Amino acid sequence: MNPRRGHIHRLGSLLLVSCLWLSACDNFERDAYRTLKVLKVEYELLQAHAAHAFLAGRLSEAQWEAFVVTGHRFIAAHTLAADLMQTYREVKRIKDPNRRNEIARQAAAALAELPTLLDDLRRLLESFETH
Amino acid sequence: MPTKRELVSWAELLKLIAEMVIAAVRHCGDDDPIDFEAIKIRVSPEQALAQARQAQSAHNSEASERPSGQTNES
Numbered sequence: 001m002n003p004r005r006g007h008i009h010r011l012g013s014l015l016l017v018s019c020l021w022l023s024a025c026d027n028f029e030r031d032a033y034r035t036l037k038v039l040k041v042e043y044e045l046l047q048a049h050a051a052h053a054f055l056a057g058r059l060s061e062a063q064w065e066a067f068v069v070t071g072h073r074f075i076a077a078h079t080l081a082a083d084l085m086q087t088y089r090e091v092k093r094i095k096d097p098n099r100r101n102e103i104a105r106q107a108a109a110a111l112a113e114l115p116t117l118l119d120d121l122r123r124l125l126e127s128f129e130t131h
Numbered sequence: 132m133p134t135k136r137e138l139v140s141w142a143e144l145l146k147l148i149a150e151m152v153i154a155a156v157r158h159c160g161d162d163d164p165i166d167f168e169a170i171k172i173r174v175s176p177e178q179a180l181a182q183a184r185q186a187q188s189a190h191n192s193e194a195s196e197r198p199s200g201q202t203n204e205s
Contacts, residue, residue, distance in 0.1 A: 033165045129141075
C-alpha cells in the first residue's frame with residue numbers, strides 16, 4: 001500500500017473511532033442524537049469537498065456520479081436511523097417493552113451501519129483524488 | 132515525485148479530515164434538545180454541487196472586480 005494512503009486511512013479510522021468515542025454519553029437517545037448530528041456534519045463536509053473537487057476538475061463526471069449514488073445511500077441510511085429514533089421516542093411513551101426493544105434494536109443496527117457507509121464514501125473520494 | 136495535482140489532492144484531503152475532526156469535537160458537546168427531525172440531511176449531492184457552483188461564480192466575479200495585481204491574500 002502507498003505509505004501516504006496508509007496515513008490517510010489511519011487518520012480516517014482515528015476520526016471514526018473518535019467520533020464514536022466522543023458521542024458516547026449518558027443514554028441511548030442522547031447517544032443516537034449526537035452520533036447522527038456529528039455524522040451529518042461530517043457527511044456534509046465530505047459532500048461539499050467532493051462538489052468542489054469536481055468543479056476544480058479533480059473528479060471526472062463518472063466519479064462524481066459514483067459519489068452521488070453512494071451519497072444518496074448514506075442520506076437514506078441516516079434518514080432511516082433518524083426516523084427509527086423518532087419512532088423509538090414515541091413507542092417509549094406507550095409503555096410497550098417488547099415494541100420498544102424491537103425498535104431500539106432496529107435503530108441501533110441502522111446507527112451502527114452509518115460510520116461504515118461514511119468511511120466508504122471517504123475512501124471512494126480518496127481513491128478518486130489520488131489516481 | 133508527486134505531481135502538483137496529487138499534492139493539491141492530498142492537501143485538500145488532509146484539510147477535510149481536520150475539518151471533520153473539529154466538527155465532531157464541536158458538536159459532541161452539544162446538549163441542545165433532542166430533535167431527530169432537525170438533524171436529517173437536507174442537502175443532496177446535486178444541491179451541494181449547485182451551491183458550490185454558485186459560490187465559485189460569486190468568487191470569480193468578485194476576483195474580476197478587484198483591481199489588477201490584487202490577490203486573495205492581500
